[in-house]
Amino acid sequence: xxxxxxxSKGLDINLKGKAAHKLAEAPRSKMYVVKPTEFYxxxxxxxxxxxxxxxxxxxxxxHKYLDRIKFTSPVSGTIEDIVRGERRKILKILISPDATDTxxxxxxxxxxxxxxxxxxxxxxxxxxxxxxxxxxxxxxxxPDDQPKxxxxxxxxxxxxxxxxxxxxxxxxxxxETGIKAITKLTDGKVYLIVNGNSVSxxxxxxxxxxxxxxxxxxxxxxxxxxxxFEPISKGDRVWTINPxxxxxxGEFFETGQYNPVRNVALSGSKVxxxxxxxxxxxxxxxxxxxxxxxxxDVRIISGNVLTGxxxxxxxxxxxxxxxISVIPLGKRPRFMGWMPFLGENRKSFYNFGPTKKxxxxxxxxxxxxxxxxMNEEFEAVMPLDIYPVHLLKAALLGDVEKMEQLGILxxxxxxxxLIDYINxxxxxxxxxxxxxxxxxxxxxx
Numbered sequence: 001x002x003x004x005x006x007x008s009k010g011l012d013i014n015l016k017g018k019a020a021h022k023l024a025e026a027p028r029s030k031m032y033v034v035k036p037t038e039f040y041x042x043x044x045x046x047x048x049x050x051x052x053x054x055x056x057x058x059x060x061x062x063h064k065y066l067d068r069i070k071f072t073s074p075v076s077g078t079i080e081d082i083v084r085g086e087r088r089k090i091l092k093i094l095i096s097p098d099a100t101d102t103x104x105x106x107x108x109x110x111x112x113x114x115x116x117x118x119x120x121x122x123x124x125x126x127x128x129x130x131x132x133x134x135x136x137x138x139x140x141x142x143p144d145d146q147p148k149x150x151x152x153x154x155x156x157x158x159x160x161x162x163x164x165x166x167x168x169x170x171x172x173x174x175x176e177t178g179i180k181a182i183t184k185l186t187d188g189k190v191y192l193i194v195n196g197n198s199v200s201x202x203x204x205x206x207x208x209x210x211x212x213x214x215x216x217x218x219x220x221x222x223x224x225x226x227x228x229f230e231p232i233s234k235g236d237r238v239w240t241i242n243p244x245x246x247x248x249x250g251e252f253f254e255t256g257q258y259n260p261v262r263n264v265a266l267s268g269s270k271v272x273x274x275x276x277x278x279x280x281x282x283x284x285x286x287x288x289x290x291x292x293x294x295x296x297d298v299r300i301i302s303g304n305v306l307t308g309x310x311x312x313x314x315x316x317x318x319x320x321x322x323x324i325s326v327i328p329l330g331k332r333p334r335f336m337g338w339m340p341f342l343g344e345n346r347k348s349f350y351n352f353g354p355t356k357k358x359x360x361x362x363x364x365x366x367x368x369x370x371x372x373x374m375n376e377e378f379e380a381v382m383p384l385d386i387y388p389v390h391l392l393k394a395a396l397l398g399d400v401e402k403m404e405q406l407g408i409l410x411x412x413x414x415x416x417x418l419i420d421y422i423n424x425x426x427x428x429x430x431x432x433x434x435x436x437x438x439x440x441x442x443x444x445x
Contacts, residue, residue: 002203002210004196005225007383010216011418013159015305015327016358019265021166022275028097029283032075033316034060035092039071039130040434041139041441044090052079057104057126057258060093068143072127074260074282076102092316095282103257111181111253119184123249126258130319131245132185135226135238136409137441138434147186147239149230153193154202154243155213157220158304158417160267160274162322164243165200167263167276171247172201178250182241183207193225218383223415227384232410234444244322264317268305268326269360270298285315285324293326299363301325306417307430330362369426381418384411388419392429395436400443403436413437 036044043064048054054073063069077097085091106126111119120143123129134141141147154164168175183190189209194202196212203210211229213219222240230238241249244262252258260281267274270293279288289300301308302318305325309318317324378388386407394402416429423429 002212003191003229004212004214005193005219005228006196006213007215007219007224009379009381009383010218011381011422012157012216013306013361013421014358015159016269016360017267017271017274017326018160019163019267019274019276021163023166023170023263024275024277026277026279026283026288029280029285030097030287031080031284032073032077032095032097032280032282033092033284034071034073034095034282034319035316036061036071036090037092038319039140041137042069042071044071046082046090046093048079048082048093050079050082053077054079054095055104056101057106059127061090066142068124069129069140070124070127071130072104072258074258074280101259103259106252106256106258108253108256111177111184114181114184116184119181122252123181126252128245128249128252128258131241131248133240135223135232135240135412136236137437138412138414139441141237141239145237147188147237149188149226150182150186150190150239150241151193151222151226151230152182152191152208152241152243152246153213153220153222153225154200155193155195155220156304157213157217158306159217160265160323160325161217161220161304162244162265165195165198165202167265167322168243168247169201171251171263174250174254175243175247176205176250177253178246178248179205179207181249181253182246186239188230191225191229193220193222215383218415218418221412221415223411224383227410234404234409242320242322245320260319262317262322264321265323266292266326267323268298270294270326270328279317281317281319283317285311285317289315289324289326297329298326299329301327305361306421307414328360328362330364365426367424367426369428372425372427377422377424378419381422382415384415386411388416388429391436392416392419392427392432395432395439398436398439400439403440404444408433408436408440 044061047059055076059070075097080094080096083091132141192208193211196214300312303321391406413430419429
């Protein structure tokens with residue numbers, strides 16, 4: 001009998017431009033990038049210099065305080081540039097690719113023939129360990145920790161979210177191999193969250209605890225299931241992995257090669273034909289997107305519209321993302337915008353709520369940051385058993401004791417994405433939670 005998780009609080013935002021179930025291969029990019037800044041909490045130390053030639057899977061940098069955690073090249077090619085910021089902080093490593101990839105070959109075996117230490121060593125050497133995150137703190141996991149459980153969500157409930165039943169349809173064998181490897185990493189259970197309203201190939205998998213999820217967004221977020229089935233106490237560690245990364249791990253154990261190719265959803269109302277494309281992580285999307293957008297007045301996002309990052313200027317696909325969202329920029333001033341009863345009838349949480357009608361929303365904030373307003377708007381979209389306003393204020397103050405009492409160890413920034421969307425105060429809730437988690441990690445560890 002499958003487990004179930006049901007929520008009523010939350011909000012489905014039905015945006016125009018969800019990717020159709022069509023798959024094509026994107027052309028090879030002329031440049032690839034690896035950005036250490038994507039790997040939150042990592043202090044990078046370079047293994048390469050400008051002009052070096054690397055194979056796909058060769059290390060580019062490692063974590064200064066734990067050199068076993070390596071970050072490897074997605075392609076074979078020449079290190080074109082190493083871009084630094086303030087205080088020589090490494091921002092990105094640019095790789096000019098060869099015409100075809102040459103791979104570093106790792107000596108692998110079937111996961112069922114390997115023990116935990118052997119699997120961990122291979123994941124660390126290949127760079128794939130970076131795909132595993134931990135709760136609390138929502139950081140790359142520590143390889144010496146003993147996770148009490150591992151959670152994988154195949155149900156993306158974010159606006160225009162990736163349909164993993166389609167995106168991984170041609171990778172199910174690799175996904176099963178990845179599951180076999182991941183189950184070796186914990187003595188606890190591996191939970192697989194699926195759409196409770198449909199049946200897919202994920203429901204047939206063995207060696208995992210299937211969780212049927214019902215309700216609006218964010219029911220697909222792993223935090224909802226973690227709170228119900230494996231609540232986090234002080235000192236606990238729970239690991240999480242994206243399903244696309246499970247397939248990458250499976251392919252690695254089948255081929256012995258690191259090849260981070262993803263079936264990525266190109267979605268949004270500004271896309272001529274929203275659909276899926278096979279793209280390698282770190283690819284430059286400039287040429288790829290040129291003939292696929294309706295016009296240039298757009299916001300390009302690597303990831304979904306609630307938690308993704310703006311890549312309108314620097315168009316590279318981020319390491320963790322399986323979606324590219326393109327929406328209207330929306331910078332035009334509204335007629336007599338200071339008088340809310342005049343002008344256009346703006347769409348918001350308050351005048352449409354949940355709706356089946358497809359919406360064409362833009363990137364405008366429609367206001368500046370202002371004081372917290374004490375009402376129940378945050379609670380309406382927060383299904384976790386926490387007090388969001390109080391937790392955000394504790395994070396704003398950096399009050400460690402209050403943050404711990406109010407449940408910050410159980411959450412990740414993505415759990416506050418809907419609060420960012422409906423928030424009339426325009427305060428960046430996800431940023432506050434990230435800062436709060438950083439403080440907690442320093443104080444508690």
